[in-house]
Amino acid sequence: MTDPQMLVGGVAADRIAAIQAREAAIFTRIRPGTRAALDKGAAPFLGGVPMLWMTDWPQPFPMLVAKAEGARLTDIDGNRLDDFCLGDTGSMFGHSPEPVARAIAAQATRGLTYRLPTEDALEVGQLLQDRFGPFRWQIATTASDANRFALRVARAVTGRPKVLVFAACYHGAVDETFVAPGADGAAVNRPGLVGQVVDLSQISKVIEFNDLPALEAALAEGDVAAVLAEPVMTNCCMVLPDPGYHAELRRLTRKHGTLLILDETHTISSGLGGYTRTHGLEPDMFVLGKPVAGGLPASVWGMTEDVAARYKAFDATRPAGFSGIGTTLSANPLQFAAMRANLAQVMTEENYARMEKGAARLERGLADVIQRHGAPWHVVRVGARVEFICHPTPLRNGSESHVAHKPALEKAIHAALVNRGCLIAPFHNMMLVSPVTGADQIDRLIAAFDEITAELME
Numbered sequence: 001m002t003d004p005q006m007l008v009g010g011v012a013a014d015r016i017a018a019i020q021a022r023e024a025a026i027f028t029r030i031r032p033g034t035r036a037a038l039d040k041g042a043a044p045f046l047g048g049v050p051m052l053w054m055t056d057w058p059q060p061f062p063m064l065v066a067k068a069e070g071a072r073l074t075d076i077d078g079n080r081l082d083d084f085c086l087g088d089t090g091s092m093f094g095h096s097p098e099p100v101a102r103a104i105a106a107q108a109t110r111g112l113t114y115r116l117p118t119e120d121a122l123e124v125g126q127l128l129q130d131r132f133g134p135f136r137w138q139i140a141t142t143a144s145d146a147n148r149f150a151l152r153v154a155r156a157v158t159g160r161p162k163v164l165v166f167a168a169c170y171h172g173a174v175d176e177t178f179v180a181p182g183a184d185g186a187a188v189n190r191p192g193l194v195g196q197v198v199d200l201s202q203i204s205k206v207i208e209f210n211d212l213p214a215l216e217a218a219l220a221e222g223d224v225a226a227v228l229a230e231p232v233m234t235n236c237c238m239v240l241p242d243p244g245y246h247a248e249l250r251r252l253t254r255k256h257g258t259l260l261i262l263d264e265t266h267t268i269s270s271g272l273g274g275y276t277r278t279h280g281l282e283p284d285m286f287v288l289g290k291p292v293a294g295g296l297p298a299s300v301w302g303m304t305e306d307v308a309a310r311y312k313a314f315d316a317t318r319p320a321g322f323s324g325i326g327t328t329l330s331a332n333p334l335q336f337a338a339m340r341a342n343l344a345q346v347m348t349e350e351n352y353a354r355m356e357k358g359a360a361r362l363e364r365g366l367a368d369v370i371q372r373h374g375a376p377w378h379v380v381r382v383g384a385r386v387e388f389i390c391h392p393t394p395l396r397n398g399s400e401s402h403v404a405h406k407p408a409l410e411k412a413i414h415a416a417l418v419n420r421g422c423l424i425a426p427f428h429n430m431m432l433v434s435p436v437t438g439a440d441q442i443d444r445l446i447a448a449f450d451e452i453t454a455e456l457m458e
């Protein structure tokens with residue numbers, strides 16, 4: 001049994017539990033329509049939800065959304081929320097950005113999927129190069145798929161079997177990434193995987209982020225096709241690269257003939273062109289999913305001219321048969337219409353400038369609350385993405401971030417924020433500021449965070 005006086009992130013466990021219970025009761029009381037609708041209609045779904053992640057929210061049951069506009073959600077009971085989760089980055093530029101909604105509506109009457117490109121597709125190719133760099137692009141539907149396909153190409157062109165990832169990473173439903181460092185440093189399958197029968201140490205290596213000697217040692221064995229990395233680790237509590245880390249990561253991967261794949265699916269918050277362009281990085285392959293089509297399912301993966309030439313040479317010699325790359329509904333005309341509008345009119349310098357300004361306001365406000373109440377926490381920001389972390393000091397790697405994560409405390413804060421009209425991501429305390437997020441919304445979130453922090457720390 002947990003000691004009720006034990007401090008979690010500076011707060012007694014019994015206080016956290018009491019707040020969580022109170023907020024759960026409030027959540028339920030103001031959602032009678034939602035409760036009744038779920039009781040009537042949720043049974044056909046495994047676990048009562050259409051996708052099991054929808055039970056990750058720290059509320060007794062999920063909200064049923066009636067509509068979302070700009071950076072606001074309304075549930076079927078009429079509760080309005082300022083949305084800082086924004087579909088966990090899929091709607092990072094706001095819900096249904098007007099140019100994207102218009103483009104989707106126009107395409108919707110001209111056919112939804114053909115297995116053939118459109119003129120929009122050609123425009124998207126140009127826009128992708130303009131925004132992210134001179135890569136040779138392919139379109140997929142999820143970032144998980146894009147990562148899987150990039151890894152296939154990396155293995156094909158290097159002739160090497162293994163992928164190196166960082167402890168506590170997340171790159172989607174990609175088997176190679178579901179590893180943790182074992183006692184002797186070798187990769188072991190992460191606990192909790194469903195239906196995993198392959199020993200992933202055969203195809204993966206895992207080390208800590210920001211550990212250059214470990215990187216050099218792992219690459220020196222000459223069996224790593226690619227390092228798959230987020231430029232900043234975002235899927236634990238955010239971990240920033242040490243100064244100079246990316247330069248060394250690039251130097252060592254080149255030295256050892258390993259490709260560098262940067263997955264920008266979350267770090268696209270950094271600025272136009274993602275962390276890569278903002279910080280002048282030089283990956284061999286670039287992956288982006290979630291917001292690339294303004295919230296419509298789409299992802300892109302690109303490779304440098306050099307990798308493309310190596311892939312062409314490989315492809316010319318492989319036996320006939322399915323490559324394992326591609327899915328039927330990918331590169332459909334709806335995706336191209338949405339991507340074209342999003343890349344040209346929504347993912348712009350001006351919108352990033354707005355996001356940066358709003359996120360800086362949020363960062364300052366939260367940091368000030370933490371300091372005033374003497375909470376042993378800190379705030380970290382990567383462009384439009386802000387997180388509060390219930391740990392006193394910045395984190396250097398996934399294992400530190402694992403320890404810093406305080407699920408019970410974070411859930412209680414989250415639940416209290418929702419009942420004060422502010423929705424943040426259901427884990428890792430992520431808050432995104434979109435170009436249409438108002439200063440009033442940001443200030444309401446800061447005020448709600450102030451109220452709950454004051455109660456927790458009193």
Ligand SMILES: Cc1ncc(COP(=O)(O)O)c(C=O)c1O
Nearest residue numbers: 142143144170171172265266289
């Ligand atoms: C960095 C990163 N890559 C890939 C993915 C997978 O995206 P999807 O679930 O859309 O396939 C995620 C999802 O959170 C992610 O954070």
